[in-house]
Amino acid sequence: xxxxxxxxxxxxxxxxxxxxxxxxxxxxxxxxxxxxxxxxxxxxxxxxxxxxxxxxxxxxxxxxxxxxxxxxxxxxxxxxxxxxxxxxxxxxxxxxxxxxxxxxxxxxxxxxxxxxxxxxxxxxxxxxxxxxxxxxxxxxxxxxxxxxxxxxxxxxxxxxxxxxxxxxxxxxxxxxxxxxxxxxxxxxxxxxxxxxxxxxxxxxxxxxxxxxxxxxxxxxxxxxxxxxxxxxxxxxxxxxxxxxxxxxxxxxxxxxxxxxxxxxxxxxxxxxxxxxxxxxxxxxxxxxxxxxxxxxxxxxxxxxxxxxxxxxxxxxxx
Numbered sequence: 001x002x003x004x005x006x007x008x009x010x011x012x013x014x015x016x017x018x019x020x021x022x023x024x025x026x027x028x029x030x031x032x033x034x035x036x037x038x039x040x041x042x043x044x045x046x047x048x049x050x051x052x053x054x055x056x057x058x059x060x061x062x063x064x065x066x067x068x069x070x071x072x073x074x075x076x077x078x079x080x081x082x083x084x085x086x087x088x089x090x091x092x093x094x095x096x097x098x099x100x101x102x103x104x105x106x107x108x109x110x111x112x113x114x115x116x117x118x119x120x121x122x123x124x125x126x127x128x129x130x131x132x133x134x135x136x137x138x139x140x141x142x143x144x145x146x147x148x149x150x151x152x153x154x155x156x157x158x159x160x161x162x163x164x165x166x167x168x169x170x171x172x173x174x175x176x177x178x179x180x181x182x183x184x185x186x187x188x189x190x191x192x193x194x195x196x197x198x199x200x201x202x203x204x205x206x207x208x209x210x211x212x213x214x215x216x217x218x219x220x221x222x223x224x225x226x227x228x229x230x231x232x233x234x235x236x237x238x239x240x241x242x243x244x245x246x247x248x249x250x251x252x253x254x255x256x257x258x259x260x261x262x263x264x265x266x267x268x269x270x271x272x273x274x275x276x277x278x279x280x281x282x283x284x285x286x287x288x289x290x291x292x293x294x295x296x297x298x299x300x301x302x303x304x305x306x307x308x309x310x311x312x313x314x315x316x317x318x
Contacts, residue, residue, distance in 0.1 A: 002318045016030045018063045022178060025037075025216075026039075032278025033221065044074075046155055053086055057091065061090060074097055076169060079099075079105075080167065081195075082118070162201065166197065184219075184238070214228075217230075
């Protein structure tokens with residue numbers, strides 16, 4: 001029996017939990033849905049990622065406003081995917097910041113990604129008619145420092161190398177040793193890697209993430225990893241997932257198999273450990289296709305359209 005497309009059958013709202021990770025440092029997790037966060041400056045807020053629609057963003061901001069009413073001075077976009085950026089208008093942010101590659105990707109394929117992700121994950125797109133259009137950053141940078149004021153320390157925003165996408169940014173608050181890693185790290189959640197650079201990600205990029213020696217890691221999905229051991233475990237779980245795909249897809253490619261062979265071998269190998277984690281079945285066909293493309297020598301990811309999504313799903317997971 002064919003499996004329902006992507007997350008189209010996932011219609012149950014997840015329980016959202018706002019955590020005060022440290023003084024003035026907040027994370028909202030939601031049982032495997034995309035995480036968001038915020039850091040307080042002396043008289044302003046930095047928010048990390050925007051959710052899929054303004055309506056979805058408002059539910060996060062309503063919870064955040066129970067702790068602080070400071071205005072949002074900076075909205076940091078970890079990367080270009082629609083579920084991370086299209087809710088930006090709700091923040092009324094003075095500045096929207098993204099990396100050089102993210103800005104390029106929004107221009108190059110933002111609309112196609114919007115259509116693709118809406119088809120894959122409709123539940124995340126609450127009141128989609130309220131989205132005013134593509135989110136365009138007014139600060140484009142790969143390295144930026146923000147002074148928080150008072151004794152709150154500084155925030156460093158950095159590009160650490162190609163990974164989940166070509167332009168992932170992380171946010172580091174050294175005073176609390178908290179790293180907002182976006183989808184470069186997942187804790188107890190499967191990875192979506194359809195636009196990834198797997199060889200870079202599993203190597204030097206995750207090495208750069210780990211070098212912070214963070215004691216709190218807010219990944220793209222899953223619980224906050226608290227403590228150095230848990231943070232390292234989340235990073236290494238992410239690396240292990242990627243390396244597992246590289247191994248099994250690579251074996252199929254080298255032996256003259258098909259992408260369907262690669263998918264079946266990878267699913268068989270990874271499902272016992274990761275199969276019960278959020279969005280594993282949804283992600284794996286798109287992940288394997290991208291790994292296959294890399295073995296085929298396609299460096300810059302092909303654009304995911306709603307039509308291509310359906311084609312790959314029918315071939316691999318249908």
